[in-house]
Amino acid sequence: MQVKSMLLAMTLLIGCAAEPLLKKTQMSQFQPKQVWTYKTRPGEEASRVVILKIDDHDQAGKIVHIHVRGVAIQNQQASGGVTTVISHMPYAENALANSVIAVESEAESLPDFQKGYATWKRAFDKGEGGIFTIPVAEGVDIMQNALNSSSP
Numbered sequence: 001m002q003v004k005s006m007l008l009a010m011t012l013l014i015g016c017a018a019e020p021l022l023k024k025t026q027m028s029q030f031q032p033k034q035v036w037t038y039k040t041r042p043g044e045e046a047s048r049v050v051i052l053k054i055d056d057h058d059q060a061g062k063i064v065h066i067h068v069r070g071v072a073i074q075n076q077q078a079s080g081g082v083t084t085v086i087s088h089m090p091y092a093e094n095a096l097a098n099s100v101i102a103v104e105s106e107a108e109s110l111p112d113f114q115k116g117y118a119t120w121k122r123a124f125d126k127g128e129g130g131i132f133t134i135p136v137a138e139g140v141d142i143m144q145n146a147l148n149s150s151s152p
Contacts, residue, residue, distance in 0.1 A: 030093065035049070047070035050110070065090050067113060070084065077147070091132045091139075096136065
């Protein structure tokens, strides 16, 4: 799926280079299935962040994997020209903490993210993937720009 490929490419281009030293995380304010409000882009106030998974890395610290729903990403390749979900974004815990406002609820189940996570982790383990260290709204903007780039 071309959208997932482009999102992966952006994930790989953004953030810090890292060593392949992921381990189970210690305590975090974030827990899988939490649904958070966050500082959204204008017009996307109903958008939410769902916490998927938390990894702990010796050098990068806590990496919080998120799913963003309720966005309106202009995407020439999507049906209707708009993508409403980003299935996987790896975030530095402190960057995410600066973007979120409050826990709103808990999801009954997690959205499917394993394929995107596995692809990211393979790249991360080779030092070719990174994590987002910017506000979530800016990450959404970057995704939109990547999806609409005329570059191959």
